Amino acid sequence: MPIKERLADSARMVRGYIVRAYSSFTAKVFDVPPRLLAFLSLLVLLAIPCLGGKYLSMLTYACVYAILAVSWDLLVGRTGQVSLGHAFFFGMGAYSSALLIQYYGSDTVTILLLQTTIPIFLITIPAALAIGVVLAILLGLPALRVKGPYLGLLTLCIPLIMSTITNWHPLSDIFHGTSGIKVPLFFSFLRGNPIRDTVEYYFALTVLFFSAVIIYKVATSKTGIVFVSILDNELAAKACGINVTRYKLLSFVISGLFGTLSGCIYVHLITMRARPLLFDLTYSFLPITMTFLGGLGTIYGPLVGAFIYNFLDQYIMPTYLAPVLDSMGLSTYFGQLRIIIFALIVITIIIKWPRGIARTIVDKLDDLAKPRDIEERGPRIWKKYKKEQKESRLRKIFSRFKKKQEEKEVET
Amino acid sequence: MDANLLKILVDGLFRGGSYSLMALGLTLLYGVARIVNMSHGSLFMLSVYIYYIFSTIILGLDPWLALMVTILVMGVIGAIIHRLAVHPVLGDDVAILVVTITIAVIIQALVMMFFGSSQAINLKNPMDFGYFKFYGLEVSWTSVITFVLSLSLFALVTLFISKTKIGKAMQALSQDREAAMLMGINTNRLYTFTMILSAILASLAGFMYCVPTRSVVPGVWLSAITSAFAIVILGGLGSIKGSLIGSFVIGYSEIIVRNLHTEGMALMPLAALCVMITVLVIRPKGLFGKRVEMED
Numbered sequence: 001m002p003i004k005e006r007l008a009d010s011a012r013m014v015r016g017y018i019v020r021a022y023s024s025f026t027a028k029v030f031d032v033p034p035r036l037l038a039f040l041s042l043l044v045l046l047a048i049p050c051l052g053g054k055y056l057s058m059l060t061y062a063c064v065y066a067i068l069a070v071s072w073d074l075l076v077g078r079t080g081q082v083s084l085g086h087a088f089f090f091g092m093g094a095y096s097s098a099l100l101i102q103y104y105g106s107d108t109v110t111i112l113l114l115q116t117t118i119p120i121f122l123i124t125i126p127a128a129l130a131i132g133v134v135l136a137i138l139l140g141l142p143a144l145r146v147k148g149p150y151l152g153l154l155t156l157c158i159p160l161i162m163s164t165i166t167n168w169h170p171l172s173d174i175f176h177g178t179s180g181i182k183v184p185l186f187f188s189f190l191r192g193n194p195i196r197d198t199v200e201y202y203f204a205l206t207v208l209f210f211s212a213v214i215i216y217k218v219a220t221s222k223t224g225i226v227f228v229s230i231l232d233n234e235l236a237a238k239a240c241g242i243n244v245t246r247y248k249l250l251s252f253v254i255s256g257l258f259g260t261l262s263g264c265i266y267v268h269l270i271t272m273r274a275r276p277l278l279f280d281l282t283y284s285f286l287p288i289t290m291t292f293l294g295g296l297g298t299i300y301g302p303l304v305g306a307f308i309y310n311f312l313d314q315y316i317m318p319t320y321l322a323p324v325l326d327s328m329g330l331s332t333y334f335g336q337l338r339i340i341i342f343a344l345i346v347i348t349i350i351i352k353w354p355r356g357i358a359r360t361i362v363d364k365l366d367d368l369a370k371p372r373d374i375e376e377r378g379p380r381i382w383k384k385y386k387k388e389q390k391e392s393r394l395r396k397i398f399s400r401f402k403k404k405q406e407e408k409e410v411e412t
Numbered sequence: 413m414d415a416n417l418l419k420i421l422v423d424g425l426f427r428g429g430s431y432s433l434m435a436l437g438l439t440l441l442y443g444v445a446r447i448v449n450m451s452h453g454s455l456f457m458l459s460v461y462i463y464y465i466f467s468t469i470i471l472g473l474d475p476w477l478a479l480m481v482t483i484l485v486m487g488v489i490g491a492i493i494h495r496l497a498v499h500p501v502l503g504d505d506v507a508i509l510v511v512t513i514t515i516a517v518i519i520q521a522l523v524m525m526f527f528g529s530s531q532a533i534n535l536k537n538p539m540d541f542g543y544f545k546f547y548g549l550e551v552s553w554t555s556v557i558t559f560v561l562s563l564s565l566f567a568l569v570t571l572f573i574s575k576t577k578i579g580k581a582m583q584a585l586s587q588d589r590e591a592a593m594l595m596g597i598n599t600n601r602l603y604t605f606t607m608i609l610s611a612i613l614a615s616l617a618g619f620m621y622c623v624p625t626r627s628v629v630p631g632v633w634l635s636a637i638t639s640a641f642a643i644v645i646l647g648g649l650g651s652i653k654g655s656l657i658g659s660f661v662i663g664y665s666e667i668i669v670r671n672l673h674t675e676g677m678a679l680m681p682l683a684a685l686c687v688m689i690t691v692l693v694i695r696p697k698g699l700f701g702k703r704v705e706m707e708d
Contacts, residue, residue: 082506084513142693149448152509153641154692157685160638164682169675281634285517288510336525343518350507351500 038300045205049198055315056197062310063204064266065286067211069294069302071258072287074215077297078224079251080231081143085155087283089256091162091274092135093263097121097128098181098274099174107184121184125264129257136256140249156284163279180275186268200269207265208303211258216299218254227251231297289342292349295359304358313338418549420667428663429559430621432566434636435643435655437613440573443586443650444606447498448505450512452614453637454519459486459615460535460628461523467536475538479619483612490611494604502603516633523630532627539623558620565616569609570652582606586650635681639666642688648701657699662687 049056072086101107101124110117139158143151166175175181186203190196218224226247229237238244267274286309287302294305317338325331353360434456441449462485467478493515501507527533541553573579584592585602593599621636622628643662647654662684669683670676691698 076506080506082509084509142689146692146696148505149509150645150692150696152448152506153645154689157638157688160634161682161685164679164685168678170673281517285513292510333525336521339521340518340525343514343521346514347497347511350511351497354504354507 034300042209046202049201056201058310058314059307060197060201060204060270061314062307063201063208064262064270065290065310066208066303066306067258067262067265068283069287069290069306070212070215070299071255071262073291073296073299073302074219074227074258075251075255077291077301078219078227078231079248081248081251082148082152083155083255084152084288085157085159085284086255086259086287087279087281088139088155088159088162089132089136089259090263090266090283091159091276091278093128093132093260094183094267094271094274094278095162095166095175095181096131096260097124097264098183098267100124100127101183102181119184121186121268125268128264129260132256132260133253135260136253137249139256140252143252144245144248159279159281159284163276166276166279175276178276180273180277182273183267185272204265204269207261211261212299212303215254215258219299223247223250289346292346292356293358295356295362296354298356298359298362300362301356301358305356308357309342313342317341415548416671418547420664420671422546422549422551424660424664424667426555426559426624426663427667428660429562430617430624431639431643431659431663432656433562433613433620434617434640435647435659436566436569436652437610437617438640439644439647439650439652439655440569440582440613441606441610442644443652444582445502445585445603447502447508447603447607448512448649449498449607449610450509450637451493451515451519452610452640453633454516455486455490455611455614456618456621456636457628457630457633458489458519458523459618460622460632461527461533462486462615463619464533464535464628468534475536478536482615482619486611486615487608490608491604493611494607498607499600499603516637520630520633527630530629530631532629535623535626535628537623537626552624554624558624562617562620566656569613573652578602578605635684638681638688639684642684642691645688645698646691648698651698651700654698654700 045059048059068086068090071089072083075081075083075086101120104120104124107120108117109120109123139155143154146154165171167177168175169177187196187199190199219227226237226242229240229242230244230247234244263278267278290305290309291302292305293308294301294303317334321337321341322331322334325334325337349356355363434452438449438452441447441452459482463475463478463482466473466481467475471478473481497511497515498508501511537554539554539557541557543550543552545551573582581592581597581602584595585597585599589599618628622632639662643658644655645658646661647656647658665683665687666680670680673679
């Protein structure tokens, strides 16, 4: 055997060893259980106020929007019922609590049985959630008859109707037009206190944590599996004896419940006013953006997406984009440019990475963590080596075949 | 005849006429390519602004010439949108909805960036011939001319679809995609063509809808798209006859809602939305729809 071939052979062997070492290394490093990952990120989120509270309000927004995004994901990513109007639940959460408070007319309630005075939102928020469930059933019933693009259109319309009604001038005694209904804030007793931001943030984080855990439990339970089966093939699910109608309605109700919750929290924690703006297309579009940023059909996707969105929207854009625009004298364009940039990001993600950023990364990690069969899923070097081997074998066979043919020709 | 009733009748007629072209564009695109184009309303709104740019701001062109240039530009924009954004996600309903509504948001933001969020602009009107009396009711010639133009354009497009080769190919494609491909129809090119046609129809509809009132605001796209979808769903997605009838039904229902209450102007969008929801709940395929999406 000539020395050149021998050298090449040994080089291949070394390459093989490297590949094997690499894959076992990645399998060990990246094999992090998802729960540990979730726990670590929760720790990071809990520790953020200790690092300095400059951007706490941004994170509070992110937490509230994340609830909305997770509820949207449960409906669209799990059961495949396209909702383009999640702002309906968001706004109705805010409005039902605000209207109840307005109807009662006071910020505190005295419970005779306990002889204590409690803030009114402790009663109106559960009531608003109950209203949210009823509304979800009411919206879900017609929605069961249609699906796909028709359902998208139907759900798109409903917040528009609410927006028109709340804006209507003759009803301004009830809805107060564009200025909206004022509601008491959760932590108004901490006014002027420096820890208020931190308290608000921890509150939003707690609510987000429990909502996400509940939705995760639902999604991984038997019910969640039924949801996915409806997404995959409704007819097959029916054929398996699943009451598709019931489960579709159930997913609508759960999603509506958490959408309403996020609306309540949003108005009582951040904005203080239930305005017709809450039914705007922006708020229907928000969970879509976040979910597609993170990854459709996962629970962690919209969570990650909400934080990425708010980080980009409230940190990157004002600190890096705004000065550039200011220097060009175009600062009035900033608000619209922000929307355009996000819209372009969403389109790019849908076309290029339909699974979303977070899900792509997680899938990649999973792929790396698998104890792999080198010959099949190895890195490029190994594949190239195998290809070379195969080609050389083919060449040998081919040349042998050619020789035989030539011999035959000579014989004839 | 009661003057109020006459006014309702005439207004509804004109409104229906101005909706017909827009609904035609939407229903064609759905019928041929199965694309539910949420950005149709924003193309409609964008075309009015482009018309405004060419007729007033930059060149000060003759209004009819400006309309021609607008149609060309809108055709190009339609083709670009289709090739860049819609074509890669064809076949996925959720993705198409999200992508097209995202495009609508982009167009709205772009227009708001340059023209402000709520300032109404003043459009040039090439058909300004004053008013005439019709049984004691003042009717403007502009409305009459736009009505006649819309319906004749509608008829023209319908003729185009039923008589020409491309139109027949579009019909074939809407009936059976695989069979059409086997017959040697270049489906992708036809999709792009349909998108261009639909964008052109949207721009014509924008001209017919906004020039008589002489003003436009960026927010008009949302009410326009809801009305157009209400029409198309009422008539059946993909049905041309249905879209013509539906546009008059929606036009009349909007005008009736406007006259129900002194503040009824603000409730006008509700009419289309309520009709749409009722149709979706009672008869999802609409009046003349062929397919029922519920039964796969």
